[in-house]
Amino acid sequence: MEKAVTGWGIHRYGPQSGIERFDDILISELLVKIVSDGRELGSSWCSPMHLDELAVGFLLTSGKITRADELAGIKVDEENQVVYVDLRTLDPRAEKSAEKKPQDVKIYAQDVLDLMKQLLQSSQLHRDTGGVHTVALGQRNQLLIYREDIGRHNAVDKVLGYCLLHGISIEDKVLVLSGRVSSEIMSKAIRMGVKCLVSRSAVTDEACRMAREQGITLLGFTRGARFNIYSGIDRIIVEEE
Amino acid sequence: MEKAVTGWGIHRYGPQSGIERFDDILISELLVKIVSDGRELGSSWCSPMHLDELAVGFLLTSGKITRADELAGIKVDEENQVVYVDLRTLDPRAEKSAEKKPQDVKIYAQDVLDLMKQLLQSSQLHRDTGGVHTVALGQRNQLLIYREDIGRHNAVDKVLGYCLLHGISIEDKVLVLSGRVSSEIMSKAIRMGVKCLVSRSAVTDEACRMAREQGITLLGFTRGARFNIYSGIDRIIVEEE
Numbered sequence: 001m002e003k004a005v006t007g008w009g010i011h012r013y014g015p016q017s018g019i020e021r022f023d024d025i026l027i028s029e030l031l032v033k034i035v036s037d038g039r040e041l042g043s044s045w046c047s048p049m050h051l052d053e054l055a056v057g058f059l060l061t062s063g064k065i066t067r068a069d070e071l072a073g074i075k076v077d078e079e080n081q082v083v084y085v086d087l088r089t090l091d092p093r094a095e096k097s098a099e100k101k102p103q104d105v106k107i108y109a110q111d112v113l114d115l116m117k118q119l120l121q122s123s124q125l126h127r128d129t130g131g132v133h134t135v136a137l138g139q140r141n142q143l144l145i146y147r148e149d150i151g152r153h154n155a156v157d158k159v160l161g162y163c164l165l166h167g168i169s170i171e172d173k174v175l176v177l178s179g180r181v182s183s184e185i186m187s188k189a190i191r192m193g194v195k196c197l198v199s200r201s202a203v204t205d206e207a208c209r210m211a212r213e214q215g216i217t218l219l220g221f222t223r224g225a226r227f228n229i230y231s232g233i234d235r236i237i238v239e240e241e
Numbered sequence: 242m243e244k245a246v247t248g249w250g251i252h253r254y255g256p257q258s259g260i261e262r263f264d265d266i267l268i269s270e271l272l273v274k275i276v277s278d279g280r281e282l283g284s285s286w287c288s289p290m291h292l293d294e295l296a297v298g299f300l301l302t303s304g305k306i307t308r309a310d311e312l313a314g315i316k317v318d319e320e321n322q323v324v325y326v327d328l329r330t331l332d333p334r335a336e337k338s339a340e341k342k343p344q345d346v347k348i349y350a351q352d353v354l355d356l357m358k359q360l361l362q363s364s365q366l367h368r369d370t371g372g373v374h375t376v377a378l379g380q381r382n383q384l385l386i387y388r389e390d391i392g393r394h395n396a397v398d399k400v401l402g403y404c405l406l407h408g409i410s411i412e413d414k415v416l417v418l419s420g421r422v423s424s425e426i427m428s429k430a431i432r433m434g435v436k437c438l439v440s441r442s443a444v445t446d447e448a449c450r451m452a453r454e455q456g457i458t459l460l461g462f463t464r465g466a467r468f469n470i471y472s473g474i475d476r477i478i479v480e481e482e
Binding site: 008012013014015022026028029045129130180182221230236238 | 249271444
């Protein structure tokens with residue numbers, strides 16, 4: 001596996017010191033291709049961790065597969081920066097398992113604040129390099145998984161890919177993001193059945209419109225003890241002290 | 242022209258106030274297509290300002306044109322969110338004008354700090370919405386032009402498109418960015434002959450590698466009175482007090 005960061009000798013300018021040498025850590029970036037049956041389905045500059053999840057998430061959020069049993073195999077060729085995916089159905093007799101409709105997610109205001117705090121504390125890479133986006137899946141006030149990438153979209157794909165690979169339902173959980181929620185991020189979330197997105201940053205008008213149309217709870221500018229509610233206020237629960 | 246921002250009635254959660262109504266301003270997002278001769282060359286979710294520059298910058302940085310005289314016309318259809326570009330050469334006899342080789346850019350440390358300060362002060366949109374990236378072109382300690390967009394790439398395209406439309410040379414100036422410098426941003430800069438990039442944020446290892454190969458000066462984490470020098474230190478001038 002390529003490393004998530006690369007050490008570089010650089011220089012630093014400061015008002016007192018002038019220019020001095022400095023050993024820095026830069027966030028790594030890698031061009032990865034997703035190939036199926038000899039055909040390139042997509043490629044992305046990304047952070048070189050969890051490339052299997054990235055590929056699965058990409059297949060899901062681009063609508064190339066919708067269920068785990070449409071994916072027969074996956075192989076990461078790290079040296080050549082290719083993920084090979086096999087899209088022949090693993091078991092053609094596989095029925096969509098009798099779905100237990102997941103309960104709708106409830107969101108306690110204090111949990112939102114706790115999840116964001118954990119997200120920011122989790123990211124060693126962000127502290128080291130300042131160059132990544134972090135995305136996580138939360139349940140009540142616990143982060144179940146978090147992923148980082150130089151690309152906002154990639155980080156979302158990795159989390160959603162992880163969920164498919166591990167059979168984790170998304171509808172009753174919360175997607176927590178360090179970055180902005182644009183319409184493209186919202187499209188991915190809608191396609192995957194996410195019911196609640198919590199961002200540390202801004203949301204665009206289009207993302208807000210889509211969230212309201214689809215009945216998705218969208219929270220932004222989650223900072224310190226505060227957040228904005230752009231859509232889906234009915235799921236938010238404020239407990240009295 | 243669509244508005245850069247949209248007013249929305251939202252709710253806000255705070256520790257004392259609980260949930261209360263609030264009139265917010267969200268950054269607008271628009272899907273714009275670039276069409277030539279009936280064929281779609283590209284499309285992008287972007288901020289709805291300066292769409293002509295966005296289209297020209299896209300043509301430039303994607304290698305579809307390299308000079309102003311390859312662009313015969315441009316028409317923005319705001320209602321349908323399409324920019325029509327005419328790529329027949331405007332004047333087939335047009336020679337590349339006798340180029341005066343621009344002087345190499347020199348970068349005074351204090352100017353770098355001044356440019357970044359101006360960039361951050363310029364962006365009313367950023368202050369209003371927290372949802373845009375800002376990119377500018379600077380000369381010595383003056384910003385000549387700045388553009389904003391929800392997309393980092395779009396903001397770069399707009400500045401470079403403006404330069405082509407107005408015959409402004411780029412080689413002897415500084416590109417100033419609020420956002421991260423990834424390999425894709427660096428590719429655009431290299432293609433356009435940018436010699437110096439100054440960012441407020443991180444740079445990736447790949448962007449750093451490309452800058453060193455191409456002899457481009459790359460500065461990052463320009464904050465307050467400090468910055469990091471990732472490449473091209475020979476252009477930096479520190480004046481003694």
